[in-house]
Amino acid sequence: MEDQKPQDQAPFGQQPFGQSPFGNNPTPIPKNWLVESILVTIFCCIPFGIVGIVYASSVNNKYAMGDYAGAQAASAAAGKWTKIGFFLGIVSIVLSFLFFVVLGFGGFMSSYR
Amino acid sequence: MIMKLKYILGFIIIIGLSIIYYKFNPEVYNFFPECPFHKYLHLDCPGCGSQRAVHALLHGHVLSAANYNLLMVLSIPLLLVHFSLKVYSQITKKDFALKIWYHPSTPKIIFAIVILFWITRNIPFVPFNYLAS
Numbered sequence: 297m298e299d300q301k302p303q304d305q306a307p308f309g310q311q312p313f314g315q316s317p318f319g320n321n322p323t324p325i326p327k328n329w330l331v332e333s334i335l336v337t338i339f340c341c342i343p344f345g346i347v348g349i350v351y352a353s354s355v356n357n358k359y360a361m362g363d364y365a366g367a368q369a370a371s372a373a374a375g376k377w378t379k380i381g382f383f384l385g386i387v388s389i390v391l392s393f394l395f396f397v398v399l400g401f402g403g404f405m406s407s408y409r
Numbered sequence: 410m411i412m413k414l415k416y417i418l419g420f421i422i423i424i425g426l427s428i429i430y431y432k433f434n435p436e437v438y439n440f441f442p443e444c445p446f447h448k449y450l451h452l453d454c455p456g457c458g459s460q461r462a463v464h465a466l467l468h469g470h471v472l473s474a475a476n477y478n479l480l481m482v483l484s485i486p487l488l489l490v491h492f493s494l495k496v497y498s499q500i501t502k503k504d505f506a507l508k509i510w511y512h513p514s515t516p517k518i519i520f521a522i523v524i525l526f527w528i529t530r531n532i533p534f535v536p537f538n539y540l541a542s
């Protein structure tokens with residue numbers, strides 16, 4: 297008798313039906329990488345950051361709908377694309393610097409665009 | 410502890426980059442990387458002109474920075490607020506971080522702004538070519 301639960305109580309870990317996911321959420325929202333994607337978009341020159349922004353949007357949407365697993369997956373994807381953009385940016389910086397060192401000062405003063 | 414190290418490292422990198430971008434004009438010296446998108450397609454991406462804009466900003470020329478990349482200049486105040494709040498939360502151990510990033514419509518608005526900026530800055534007519542880098 298003691299282990300019987302009241303009828304109206306939802307099982308542990310599940311959202312009660314009809315209740316808004318806002319308020320006291322059981323799980324915190326996963327990192328959506330939005331700021332990092334913006335930084336990659338406007339500084340790293342590589343449009344991979346835009347993919348990150350799209351996934352950030354997906355994180356926020358899925359979380360607002362109560363789909364925590366989906367939000368987690370979108371968060372991982374956003375992180376992946378943001379990091380790809382970031383590291384490609386780093387690689388291009390290192391490569392252009394290496395070119396400069398290898399070629400020496402021959403092309404030092406050339407117009408950049 | 411690792412978080413603290415990350416912040417210190419971030420500060421060192423930002424200060425180092427600021428010195429490099431203050432001293433060398435990306436328009437004159439060619440050891441700065443060129444955007445692959447611009448190099449091969451000869452079109453501007455949303456980030457094109459950022460290096461020259463940073464150089465101009467560090468010298469206090471806000472208008473010429475805006476001429477190189479308006480989106481970057483407009484996003485700087487927001488990013489400054491974001492990162493100073495983050496550092497402040499880190500110091501006080503309380504959460505002051507901006508909550509707007511997690512609003513469902515924020516990424517959509519940012520996405521729309523970036524795409525609109527990307528398209529319009531490549532239109533070669535008078536009202537739009539001011540946006541080009």
